[in-house]
Structure formats: C-alpha cells, structure tokens
Amino acid sequence: MPLVSIDQASEVADRLLAAAGVPAENAVLQRDLLLDAEMRSIVSHGLLRLPRLVERIANGVADPVTRGRHEWTAPGFLRVDGEQGLGPVVAQAAIDAISARAAEQGVAVAAVANANHIGMLGFYADRVAEAGKCLIAFSTSEALVHPWGGRRAMIGTNPIAIGLPTGDGIFMMDTATSLVSMGEIHDHANRGAPIPPGWALDGEGNPTTDAAAARDGAIAPFGGPKGYALGLAFELLLTALAGSAIGREVKGTLDSTEPCTKADLFIVIDQELAPVAHFVELLRNEAPADGFEGVRIPGERGRLLRQKALAEGIEIADVTWSRLRELAGPAESIKD
Amino acid sequence: MPLVSIDQASEVADRLLAAAGVPAENAVLQRDLLLDAEMRSIVSHGLLRLPRLVERIANGVADPVTRGRHEWTAPGFLRVDGEQGLGPVVAQAAIDAISARAAEQGVAVAAVANANHIGMLGFYADRVAEAGKCLIAFSTSEALVHPWGGRRAMIGTNPIAIGLPTGDGIFMMDTATSLVSMGEIHDHANRGAPIPPGWALDGEGNPTTDAAAARDGAIAPFGGPKGYALGLAFELLLTALAGSAIGREVKGTLDSTEPCTKADLFIVIDQELAPVAHFVELLRNEAPADGFEGVRIPGERGRLLRQKALAEGIEIADVTWSRLRELAGPAESIKD
Numbered sequence: 076m077p078l079v080s081i082d083q084a085s086e087v088a089d090r091l092l093a094a095a096g097v098p099a100e101n102a103v104l105q106r107d108l109l110l111d112a113e114m115r116s117i118v119s120h121g122l123l124r125l126p127r128l129v130e131r132i133a134n135g136v137a138d139p140v141t142r143g144r145h146e147w148t149a150p151g152f153l154r155v156d157g158e159q160g161l162g163p164v165v166a167q168a169a170i171d172a173i174s175a176r177a178a179e180q181g182v183a184v185a186a187v188a189n190a191n192h193i194g195m196l197g198f199y200a201d202r203v204a205e206a207g208k209c210l211i212a213f214s215t216s217e218a219l220v221h222p223w224g225g226r227r228a229m230i231g232t233n234p235i236a237i238g239l240p241t242g243d244g245i246f247m248m249d250t251a252t253s254l255v256s257m258g259e260i261h262d263h264a265n266r267g268a269p270i271p272p273g274w275a276l277d278g279e280g281n282p283t284t285d286a287a288a289a290r291d292g293a294i295a296p297f298g299g300p301k302g303y304a305l306g307l308a309f310e311l312l313l314t315a316l317a318g319s320a321i322g323r324e325v326k327g328t329l330d331s332t333e334p335c336t337k338a339d340l341f342i343v344i345d346q347e348l349a350p351v352a353h354f355v356e357l358l359r360n361e362a363p364a365d366g367f368e369g370v371r372i373p374g375e376r377g378r379l380l381r382q383k384a385l386a387e388g389i390e391i392a393d394v395t396w397s398r399l400r401e402l403a404g405p406a407e408s409i410k411d
Numbered sequence: 412m413p414l415v416s417i418d419q420a421s422e423v424a425d426r427l428l429a430a431a432g433v434p435a436e437n438a439v440l441q442r443d444l445l446l447d448a449e450m451r452s453i454v455s456h457g458l459l460r461l462p463r464l465v466e467r468i469a470n471g472v473a474d475p476v477t478r479g480r481h482e483w484t485a486p487g488f489l490r491v492d493g494e495q496g497l498g499p500v501v502a503q504a505a506i507d508a509i510s511a512r513a514a515e516q517g518v519a520v521a522a523v524a525n526a527n528h529i530g531m532l533g534f535y536a537d538r539v540a541e542a543g544k545c546l547i548a549f550s551t552s553e554a555l556v557h558p559w560g561g562r563r564a565m566i567g568t569n570p571i572a573i574g575l576p577t578g579d580g581i582f583m584m585d586t587a588t589s590l591v592s593m594g595e596i597h598d599h600a601n602r603g604a605p606i607p608p609g610w611a612l613d614g615e616g617n618p619t620t621d622a623a624a625a626r627d628g629a630i631a632p633f634g635g636p637k638g639y640a641l642g643l644a645f646e647l648l649l650t651a652l653a654g655s656a657i658g659r660e661v662k663g664t665l666d667s668t669e670p671c672t673k674a675d676l677f678i679v680i681d682q683e684l685a686p687v688a689h690f691v692e693l694l695r696n697e698a699p700a701d702g703f704e705g706v707r708i709p710g711e712r713g714r715l716l717r718q719k720a721l722a723e724g725i726e727i728a729d730v731t732w733s734r735l736r737e738l739a740g741p742a743e744s745i746k747d
Contacts, residue, residue: 151487152517152682181488184518184680209648222694224703229694237644239651246647248640280700298634304584304709308573311582311691312545315575315684322690342678344520346488348651354658355647358558358565364616367560373640 076390084110084122084389090403091125095132097139101164108163108194113391114384115377119258120195123395126402128161128191130331137161137191137335142168151176151183154317157190159334163198165190170199170341174208177345186316187339192328197249197374199341200238204245209344212236215313215337218323220253221293223303226280228293229322231337232256233309242350248373252306254297257329260289313338412726420446420458420725426739427461431468433475437500444499444530449727450720451713455594456531459731462738464497464527466667473497473527473671478504487512487519490653493526495670499534501526506535506677510544513681522652523675528664533585533710535677536574540581545680548572551649551673554659556589557629559639562616564629565658567673568592569645578686584709588642590633593665596625649674 085106092102105128113121131137141158143165148154153173157165165187173183193199196212203210216231236249255274263270263286275289276282283289296302314321317338327335355372363369391399421442428438441464449457467473472495479501480492489509493501501523509519529535532548539546552567572585591610599606599622611625612618619625632638650657653674663671691708699705727735 148682149515149517151513151519152680177487179485180516181485182518182520182678183487186682209652211648221700222697222706224700225694225697225706226700227697229697235641237648239648241647241651246644248644250637250640254634276700280698282701297637298590300707300709301586301633302637304586305571307694307709308582308584311577311687312547312573312575314690315577315687316545316680316682318685321687322693342518344488344652346484346522346652349654351647351651351657354650357658358561358643361558361561361563361565362616364557364560364562364612365618370558370561371636373636373643 076393077396078388079391079396080388081110081114081385084113084391087399087403088122088125091129091399092139094403095129095139097132097161101139101142101161104163104167105161108198111198111381112195113389114381115195116380117195117377118392119256122391122399124192124194126398127331129402131191134332136327136332141165143187143190145169145172151180153183153185155185155187155190157187157335160190162191162193166193166199166339166341169339170203170210170343173341173343174203174206174345177208177343181346182342182344184343185341186313187341188317188319189335190339191335193339195249196234196236197238197247197377200236200247200249201245201374203343204238204240204247207240207345209239209346209348210237211342211344213309213313213340215310215319215321215325215339216328217325217337219257219294220296220303220306221276221280222307223296223300226276226293230296230303230306230310231325232294233306233313235305235309240348241352241355242348243352246351246355246372246374250297252296252302252309254295254302257290257294260286260294264290313340316340412729413732414724415727415732416724417446417450417721420449420727423735423739424458424461427465427735428475430739431465431475433468433497437475437478437497440499440503441497444534447534447717448531449725450717451531452716453531453713454728455592458727458735460528460530462734463667465738467527470668472663472667472669477501479523479526481505481508487516489519489521491521491523491526493523493671496526498527498529502529502535502675502677505675506539506546506679509677509679510539510542510681513544513679517682518678518680520679521677522649523677524653524655525671526675527671529675531585532570532572533574533583533713536572536583536585537581537710539679540574540576540583543576543681545575545682545684546573547678547680549645549649549676551646551655551657551661551675552664553661553673555593555630556632556639556642557612557616558643559632559636562612562629566632566639566642566646567661568630569642569649571641571645576684577688577691578684579688582687582691582708582710586633586709588632588638588645590631590638593626593630596622596630600626649676652676
C-alpha cells in the first residue's frame with residue numbers, strides 16, 4: 076500500500092472536491108472528516124467514500140454548496156433541512172448554531188433531515204469537546220441490522236458518539252449499535268474469508284459464516300437484545316424528531332443515486348464541568364485481565380494513530396489511492 | 412409465593428412508608444415506582460428494596476421529605492442537589508421542572524447529585540412519553556462492572572432509558588450497560604446455580620462460573636468493548652455534569668448506611684413529532700428467526716405483565732412479602 080503524506084492526501088481530496096464544484100470552505104470540512112477517519116484507521120469512513128460522493132454530486136443527490144436551512148422551532152431546538160448538502164457541512168453548521176445557543180441556554184438540540192452521510196460521529200464529538208462543551212450525537216443509516224429475533228435488515232447501524240472535556244484533555248467514544256460494519260463484511264468477502272458465527276444472517280434470514288452471503292443479508296445488533304433495543308430507540312427518536320425516513324425506507328447512505336433520507340441528532344450541553352480526568356487515568360493504569368494488554372480508553376488509540384499519521388503519513392489502499400488520483404488529475408505535491 | 416393484589420401491596424407499602432415519616436405525596440411516588448417494577452417482573456428493582464429504604468431513612472441517609480434543591484444555572488439547565496431525598500421524589504420533581512421548561516424551550520436538562528436510588532429508569536420514560544414528550548434518562552451506580560480488559564469493578568451498571576410518543580401509544584426502552592444485574596448473580600448464588608461463562612470475574616479478576624465468587628468480583632459490560640465504552644461515557648458525562656462521585660467512590664445505592672453519591676441525568680425534548688408507530692407495528696409482524704417466537708418490542712412485555720398484575724395481582728417472593736408485612740404491621744385489606 077502506498078505511504079501518502081497528509082499534505083498529498085489533502086491536495087488530492089481538495090482538487091477532486093473543487094472539480095466537483097465544492098466551495099473551498101466546504102471542501103476543507105469534507106476532506107478533514109474523511110482524512111480524520113483514515114488517520115484513525117477507520118477506513119470504512121475514510122477516503123474510499125470520496126469517489127461515491129463525487130458521483131452523488133454529479134447525479135444531483137448531493138448539493139456541494141448548501142449548509143442546510145435552519146429553523147428554530149423553539150429557543151433550544153433547531154430543525155435542519157439538509158437540502159441534500161454534504162453531510163459534514165450541514166452537520167457542522169448545525170452544531171455551530173446549537174453550540175452558540177447552548178452557551179446561553181445550557182443546552183440546545185439540532186435534528187437534521189436530508190443531509191448526506193455525516194461520516195464518523197466522533198469527528199464532531201472531538202471538536203465540540205475541544206471547544207469545552209459536551210456533545211451527544213446520533214445518526215441513522217440504511218437498514219443493515221436485523222432486529223433481535225428477526226430475519227432481515229430493518230434497522231440502521233445507528234451510531235452514538237459522546238464527547239466531553241475531562242479537565243485534562245477530552246474523552247470521546249463513538250460506536251455503532253451494530254456488532255460490526257457492513258464494511259467489515261465486505262472486507263471478509265473480498266478476501267474470501269469466513270465471518271465468525273453470530274455476525275450476520277444471509278438473504279434468507281439464516282445464520283451464516285459466508286461473508287458473501289451476509290452481504291445480501293443482515294448484520295447482528297451488538298450485545299444481542301440490548302444493542303437491538305438501543306439501535307431501535309435511536310431509530311425511532313431520530314425519525315420522530317427529524318421527520319425523516321425509517322427502516323428500509325432510508326436510502327442514500329451507500330449508493331450514488333438516491334437522495335439521502337436518514338436523520339442526525341445533536342445535543343450540545345454547555346455547563347461548568349467537574350473534572351473526571353483522574354478517573355480516566357485510574358482506568359488506564361488498571362491491571363489487565365488475562366489475555367489483555369490493559370484497559371483501553373475509547374478514542375485514545377485513534378488519537379495516537381492520528382498523531383502518527385500527521386507525522387509519518389498514512390498507508391492508503393492501492394485501489395482507493397489510484398482511483399482518487401485518477402479522479403483528481405495531476406497534483407503538484409505528488410512525484411511519481 | 413403468595414399472590415397479592417395491587418391494593419394489598421400498595422397498602423402495606425404505604426403503611427411502611429408512613430411509619431418511616433414519608434409524606435403521603437412522596438410515598439405514593441416511591442411506592443408506585445417499586446410496584447411498577449414488581450408488576451413488570453423486574454423484581455430486583457421492586458418491593459424488595461423497601462426494607463432497605465426504610466433502614467436508610469432510619470439511619471439518616473435518606474430524607475423522606477425533601478424534593479431536592481433546584482438551581483437553574485442556565486434557562487435550559489437545572490442542577491439538582493438531591494439533599495439525600497428519596498430517588499423517585501427528587502427525580503420526578505426534576506423531570507416536572509424540566510418538562511415545563513422544555514415546553515417553552517424545546518429542550519431542558521437536569522443533572523442530579525445526592526439523590527437516593529431512583530429505581531427503574533423506564534418508569535420515568537413511560538410517564539414523560541405518556542405526557543407527549545421525549546425523555547433520555549441516565550443513571551450511575553456503585554462500581555459493579557469491569558472495564559473491558561480489566562480485572563475489577565470500576566464502573567456502574569449505568570443504565571439508559573429512552574421514551575417517546577409514537578403517534579399511537581408510546582415506545583420505551585430501558586437497559587443497563589452491564590451484561591446482567593448483580594441481582595441475577597445473587598439469585599444464582601442463592602440457588603447454588605452456576606453462571607454462564609463471560610458473565611463475571613471473581614474477586615481476583617479471573618473469569619468464573621461460580622455465582623458466589625462473582626458476588627465479590629465484577630460483572631461484564633454488555634456487548635464487550637462497545638458496552639464498556641457506553642457505560643464509561645455515561646459515567647464520565649454524568650459525573651462531570653452532576654459533580655457527583657465516580658467509579659469506586661460511588662456509594663449508597665446498595666447498602667443502608669452510606670449517603671448516596673451517584674448521579675442522574677434527564678433530557679426532556681418537547682417538539683412536534685413525526686409518527687413512528689407504523690414502524691413498530693412492522694417490526695412486531697416480522698417473520699421470526701429460527702429459535703425465536705418473533706421480534707419483541709422493548710417495553711411491551713413489561714406493559715403486558717403490568718396489565719395482568721393490575722387485574723390479577725402479583726406473586727411476591729415469600730421472604731419479601733413476609734418482611735414487608737412484619738415491618739408494616741396489620742393492614743386492613745389483608746385477611747390471614
């Protein structure tokens with residue numbers, strides 16, 4: 076895999092987005108979001124999404140310019156029509172608006188419909204926490220997860236992220252309510268590798284260890300009935316608040332032709348916070364269980380990887396990098 | 412097990428609480444909370460908690476009168492000092508206050524410190540949803556759960572509940588971030604039954620199937636690292652917002668002598684909601700996976716059990732019912 080500097084990756088992404096008609100300010104946000112995931116080794120939410128995004132712009136299902144239409148239905152509640160804007164552009168504009176409001180009111184909420192895929196929620200949680208506030212963020216997605224006891228995909232992977240300042244840095248966690256991502260299923264299928272029992276059902280709703288069969292089926296919720304209950308609660312709450320599509324009617328998070336109809340929800344809380352960094356430190360130093368190297372703090376491995384990537388560059392999958400360069404045309408920073 | 416009518420159980424609970432100095436209005440709330448759990452068959456959060464609560468009042472670590480001290484630090488943010496009040500009394504007063512505020516502002520939040528155990532979070536989520544609003548509720552507890560990769564209990568069972576109107580009734584889910592409850596471990600130990608592998612560690616931090624050994628150890632988070640990340644995020648967020656104790660410093664949720672130092676967090680959202688009942692109905696009618704009877708909707712089994720209990724009464728564990736009657740003295744409604 077080619078080792079690419081962050082400058083090179085940024086330039087290629089920027090050229091590509093500029094050619095697609097994305098204004099510079101929006102391009103920086105979209106590029107930073109994807110690069111951030113790439114640097115944290117969350118490849119499924121990284122640069123491989125860029126070619127499809129460009130197709131979506133070309134197909135008229137992603138508007139490169141709009142930041143979304145804002146309507147304050149109450150002093151603390153912002154309804155956002157994403158107008159098919161780029162996910163991070165609409166999301167960040169909503170978060171900026173409710174962050175300013177939360178500074179006055181203590182809390183503010185944004186419910187977003189009709190924005191494109193907003194990527195890794197942790198990106199926003201990190202930024203809000205760095206700014207000294209707390210963020211709880213949710214998203215729905217196309218139905219990929221089977222309800223506990225069901226046979227087919229009915230519920231999104233519906234992630235949650237939480238970020239807050241700890242008094243000495245920040246804490247951020249970000250997890251889907253699915254056991255694994257559809258990206259991981261595809262990755263196994265591409266390698267011809269089986270998937271572990273319990274990960275997925277096939278297209279007929281039967282348990283399978285065949286990754287290729289699982290692509291047409293459904294992923295399990297994480298943690299069985301509890302993860303199902305959480306994922307369902309997020310699906311209902313977000314849909315009710317955003318007025319978006321639900322279940323199998325959600326489209327446009329994976330393809331390049333359908334308008335995106337999922338929902339996003341952001342809750343920003345701005346209050347004086349008691350320090351909790353000492354507890355994070357305590358956990359970090361806990362004696363490891365047999366077979367473990369230690370207790371991991373969510374978000375920290377990603378931050379270390381990002382630091383390393385900023386200094387040393389990132390390895391990008393050959394197929395992704397070739398495709399991006401092909402789309403972007405010759406870039407000054409890249410010598411062949 | 413004796414079959415007890417809801418009237419009988421209520422009368423015994425009321426007598427007991429009145430004798431402990433609990434004003435009638437507060438007693439009704441505390442009794443309804445415990446009875447609600449009992450009727451839903453969540454026995455660990457039911458009437459068996461009453462004798463300990465009475466002990467806590469006698470020991471001066473539960474104040475039967477206060478509804479908590481309210482301070483609005485911002486128009487949408489309520490800080491509550493529970494003043495060691497009864498959990499449901501302090502919680503409901505906080506929820507009432509932020510519900511009124513959310514009607515104006517769209518959203519309001521309460522962070523509660525120093526209240527006694529507030530019981531099953533679903534009780535509040537149900538009530539708020541019945542009143543036409545959305546509730547997201549969280550609580551911390553004494554450290555009973557081991558961090559993923561760790562050896563000892565460091566994190567609370569930290570439940571989350573979400574309630575909302577669906578356009579045709581309500582949806583409510585309520586789950587701890589632990590795999591099981593400490594009550595289930597005790598139940599296995601009392602019956603001399605082993606626990607399944609993966610449920611818990613013993614006092615030395617080694618995996619065990621011995622329920623008695625697990626009582627001195629730690630319960631697993633649900634869903635492995637994902638549930639751990641969620642439970643930890645809730646612990647950090649609630650502690651930071653409520654200024655309460657954290658980790659192993661949290662006391663008073665299980666014993667009868669320590670002031671209660673956990674935190675509770677309530678987010679009420681009051682907005683026009685898109686209907687989602689059709690999707691719940693769709694799920695209910697999904698074809699069941701092999702080995703399942705069907706897809707369950709979280710909260711519904713409990714509601715059915717409650718209806719049945721209201722009509723037919725409840726079976727209460729002998730030891731619990733005898734102890735309650737002994738503490739309450741003779742009750743008119745009960746013929747021996």
